[in-house]
Amino acid sequence: MLEVDSLAIDYRTSRGTIHAVDDMSFSLGKGETLGLVGESGSGKSTLGVSIIRLVPYPGVISRGEINVDGESILGLPEDKMRSIRGKRVAYVFQDPMISLDPVKRIGEHFVELIRTHEPNTSKKQAFERTKTVLKDLGIQSERVNDYPHQFSGGMRQRIMIGLAIALNPDLVIADEPTTALDVIVQAKILDLLASLRKTHHMALILISHDLSIILERCDRIIVMYAGHMVEYTTSTELYRSPKHPYTQKLLQSIPNIELSDQRLTAIPGSPPNMLDPPRGCPFWPRCSYAMEICPNKKPPLIDVGSNHLVRCFLYGEVGVRSE
């Protein structure tokens, strides 16, 4: 239901142009979960926010296509876009502390949302729906008249998720939904997202820097580095046979609580300065397999079979998928 083709997003700042996202192509079917994993500067948040066309100034979508249910959203007028936002594609922001209006009661948040997108709903109907959503979220319906500050961080994030799913969207994009939360609450929120997905038949894009969460919860995964897609495959395939050197190193550097006597390896160097990224393959300065061609030419996405794409010259130019 979502198709992104050769998308490029730039930030035109006074100090130069930042290519936040470069040549991203992927698709998402109904009910699927896609994970976007990357570190600071990888472009994952920019990509997420571009799907609802809320890239902040001075960012612009400079190239490519985004299609929701076959319809391009890039050319849509703003009012049509607003009807898509929230109703068909919903976004859960990262920080629940600041994303809720502190002077509005929780119930009012929902009622306003419902009645904006479905103006024929009466206040009473909207209220009833709100109570149902709160029940799904595990929040007692008596709390519908409370203000945001009366809820804990975990509950506020659940409210954000509730607002996202209240209109039964086809796609929910969750940007670091659990970063500010403790691990037990984190597990609850992710479980909640998974069950809501099943009951509402939603597609989900999960954006995070935490590879453990992404591997556990997503069907397919895109690994991003410096705005580029460096690997794109299913989660089992990524875990069993990671192909890109960055992915491999990343997997070897995260502690796994179920293993004893782990030897973690570090990735040398630092994430790139996006104002002056390395030429050629963006990962080459930190790559232990860097070859002569790597600083000179950007590797194309290469199909290595079993639905697995890698952007790396190690895998030759066999079956070039896109450039």
Place this chain on the structure above:
Amino acid sequence: MTEAKMKRSILARIVPQLTSLTRRGPSGWMVIVGIAIVSAIIVMTAVAPWISPHDPNLQVGPIRAPPSLGFPMGTNQLGFDMLSRILFGGSIMLEISVLSVLICFLVGVPLGLFSSYVGGMFDRGFSLVIDAVYAFPGLVIAIAVAAMLGPGVINMALSIAVVYIPSYFRIVRSQVLSIKELTYIEAAKSSGAKWYTILISYVFPNVIPSIIIVATVNFADAVLTAAGLTFIGLGVPYNIPDWGWDLKNGWQFLSSGAWWIITFPGLMIILLALGFTLVGEGLSELLNPKLQR
């Protein structure tokens, strides 16, 4: 040899800073124009003894003569050349504003740093006193203090300083209150730094940007307040060329048509104040977005 090297290195640091300002949009230009105006006036005042056509305190021409080739800015009722008076007249203003900023800085900043860092009842009590002074209209305080102290450059600087110290105190205090809780202060404490080391090495350098902005507003306001004080007769004696004095003097001749006696000094005062204000406005715009990022 080393002195020349030093001068070159200072220039080497200032020039690229200034040119980089041009790339920062309208606020950068404001700063450059402001600095240019102020520097021009300073230079003009400095070289006045050499370039002035006449002695500003001698009758050199006909009285109340309109601007002409010989006297491009006319003469006043005592036959003094206005142009010469303009060239020399900025020095008092500059002295007073620099002195008042210096006093404010040396008094207001340490008080603000100390009081807010120490906190507790002392800080609360002290802030109350400062706020009381701050609540008074500035000019009223300046007039009261100037009247008490009498004429003179230092006294005028003091009366202006009294008005402005609360501003410095408050700005420094609000900055310190937020910096106090930051991690690098904790790190300094856990390294064993004494409280005054923390204030001087860690708090003060981070408070400087906001002080600079207050200082430029201070300069501008000092110029205007000095002119005001002289206008009501609390300023310097008449035989020192001063725009403020000329302003006061020229007021009586407006109705009789000798507009040049008050206009040129007035314009210069406005120009000087404008220069400082531009620097202040530009800097505050430049420094704030960076703070946000």
Place this chain on the structure above:
Amino acid sequence: MSEVLKVEHLKKYFPVQKNVLEQLFTKKKSYVKAVDDITFSVKKGEIFTLAGESGCGKTTSGKLIVRLIEPTSGKIWFEGTDVTKLKGETLRLLRRKIQMIFQDPYASLSPRMRIGDAVGHPLKIHGIAHGREREKMVLEVLEKVGLSPPEQFVRLFPHQLSGGQRQRIALARSIILRPEFMVADEPVSMIDVSLRTTIIDLMLSFRKELNLTYLFVTHDLAVAKYISDRIAVMYLGRIIEMGSKESIFLKPLHPYTQALLSAVPVPDPERKRRTVELQGEIPSAINVPPGCRFNPRCPHKKRECAEKQLELVEVEKEHFVACLLY
């Protein structure tokens, strides 16, 4: 192995600010019981971790040990000496031996101080080295944390460096005094994942090279498992389980520890989740539940749990739990 640090019945209560009406009409004082009677000791050369979720008091405990905060009651022993009430010059001397690394690499360096000055400042404060000698020590320590060539970094300002580099500088600053004990408060949680291992490896290498002992504070149990020797799990201001890494992770006894461990994400898509479901959320530290503070959420709760205040009991060798089940 000798004990380097011993903490006995340490408590820290923060008074709750009352508004004007409350101040006039109520006599009751309420407190945030951030740390409520903890006792543990750290042996020389080991890495002891305080683990738990937010609000459990682990960060406050770390700050108490470094004396950034003063304890409400209890004792802290360092190398056999009672350091709880030290002041002035003796406290400053103590600070040379105990150092702290902070969580936020972006806030732990003064934005207006050059790296060289920041790293060398502890030396200046204690009057240890001057001029050339101090420069040399700064360069040496920068090299040690992997910032090479160090001359390049000395003149830079923090905003010119990445988070990972800044944390390395913070590390350099804390080891330049050759401390014996280091409190590390979530040192890697705000750093990019690919850079975390570098910092952790550095910390481990310093343990060997400089004979450092660590108190590690974290909410990330996977990291805790990787580097700790012994772990104490905290909940709402108290230690509810304590033991060696193996015993805690292989055989968690306290229901909270079990729930916590089951919730940690594992980078394996094929793992089946065995999450222990917990009701409710962490209560506020002002109104602490009576008896065992975990009892309202405990799947095994009994009536007695709300009645007795629990102490740590040694269930097996070096493995302590505070729970009525044992």
